Amino acid sequence: MKLSSAFLFRPLLISVLVGSIATQAQYASGQWSLVQDGLSGVSALELAVVSETTVMIFDKVESNPLQTNGHVAWAAELNLVTRTVRPLNPASNTWCGTGSFLSNGTMVSSAGTAVLIVPVGENGLASIRLFDPCEDGKCDVIEDQRARLEDGSVLLFGGSWDAGVINNPTIHNPTYEFFPPKNIHGHNGTPIYSPFLQNTLNDNYFPFVITLPDGNLFIAANTQAMIFDWKTNKEVRSLPGIPNGVRISAPLSAGATLLPLTPENNYTPEVLICGGSTISDDLAVWKPGILSSQTPTSDQCVRMLLNDEGIAAGWQVEHMPEPRTMGELILLPDGRVTIVNGAHTGFGTSGGIVRDPIGLSDSDHPAFTPVLYDPIAPLGKRFTQEGLPTSDIARLYHSTSSLTPNGTILLAGSNPNLDVETHLYPTEYRLEWLSPPYMEKPRPTYTGLPKTFDYNAKITLDVDLPAGAENVSVVIMDFGFATHGVHMDQRLVGLVSELSDDKTKLTVTGPPSATIYSPGPAYVFVLADGVPSFGSKTLIGTGAQPPLDEDALANVLSSLPLYWDKWTAAHPGEPVPVPSATSA
Ligand SMILES: *[C@@H]1O[C@H](CO)[C@@H](O)[C@H](O)[C@H]1NC(C)=O
Ligand SMILES: *[C@@H]1O[C@H](CO)[C@@H](O)[C@H](O)[C@H]1NC(C)=O
């Protein structure tokens, strides 16, 4: 059917035919479904899959129904099988923090905010929290300087030392640092100044940072992008700005992802950024009562291949079927991108900065229908909403989403309120599960995945393929860490594999290098004609802890009072948040 309409309307007959045939063979056809099932207990402001059966959810300290140790909980572990939650016990406020995974599989949650509502917990502003995922319901969040001592390989970029609807010169923190701290660029563990963060004010909360196969970083914020070498602290290449004046960072939030890195594309990186807004980031415009929750957002997606030719060609501009802010770009194991959550109008802020808030929401017209993007389809044929189910649950500010190991997409959260609210748009605890058509197909299964899977190592999986399976391949995925539409570290890397003649053994070669896939957790999917297996978890690399520099750590801890002094000076009369031994 699709092929015949392509025949009629496309002048480039040959390339369309090839594209469409590949698409038919590559993706499972059939029905999508959307099911609402389970409650998150705390509102899902930050979310990350941490094991084959569990998901970590962080909220801010607020009047949640879930209780722990006689007070409200603001973190929970969701069980993907029972769809129930268990409260966790961080000591400090995780509001607007971020997260990532270390090479040994431990999750690091960093930063947060002072406690503003319910008087439990500590100021989370400069906190580091560690969580060792488990499947026995016994693990919890640890806030401990000594834990911080031991771990690292995470780069923390940008932010502010106080809360603000939009970043600005008064509160911004135009620096980056490492966890564990490194003695580098003449900074013994302490934050390193970034001119890019200075130059991208004011719209530069939650910049996009992506590790590239050559070891450099792609960094984008506001309307700018660059390639950055963290080892020399140099911008090695300035990239073309985002076309048409579209701003892409929170609160004018777009979503972004690295597209699949595969042996077929020679692991050539290509980024996709969708949505955002053309509204000014001038502070005069961001005074209360000027902007409107009805302001249109952008339908622009931009995409660039990050090699010489791609950069010379610049951003390729495409348009989503609908405009969107705060959307999340979720990679599917089959290489496509699903755009979920967010709003068609307004901003990624809350608290009624606009003149016409809905409750405290500064956005309106929730995006109820996901969009599917096929990166290998011909230009103009990549987006579709056909067959994608429409929800009636708004997922606005502070909503999250992730692919799960079984291949469904979990939709969670939304809370554009200071505390728990029931008016439109309420604090949202209901979970939804979006299932692509492959969920209904006979699935490939496999056994034999080792606990660690090293670079270029060969492993052999015992596979059980659906009858008649022809195209068998393997991908590893990092599902990332979701917050504010930014899906940090999300990645899909194709591996080289070889199927035995009797189709029962699949020999798989580990990723080529640590810059193609950073050491740490990965979920391994065997795909048969576009239908993925369950994604079992392994650790890419050896599972070793990242390097630790004791001296740099001691130095950064002793310089922390600087932050508290700034914060307390800016909050006269407010109770001083005591940086205890547990919040570093
Ligand atoms: C086989 O599947 C892989 C992964 O989905 C895809 O990249 C490749 O293009 C497919 N090959 C054909 C011939 O469809
Ligand atoms: C991983 O490393 C961190 C820091 O060195 C440590 O706190 C944590 O316990 C380690 N996790 C595991 C599973 O060994």
Ligand SMILES: *[C@@H]1O[C@H](CO)[C@@H](O)[C@H](O)[C@H]1NC(C)=O
């Ligand atoms: C994964 O999804 C399939 C449906 O495709 C279902 O039958 C199975 O129980 C799920 N497995 C887990 C572990 O959730």
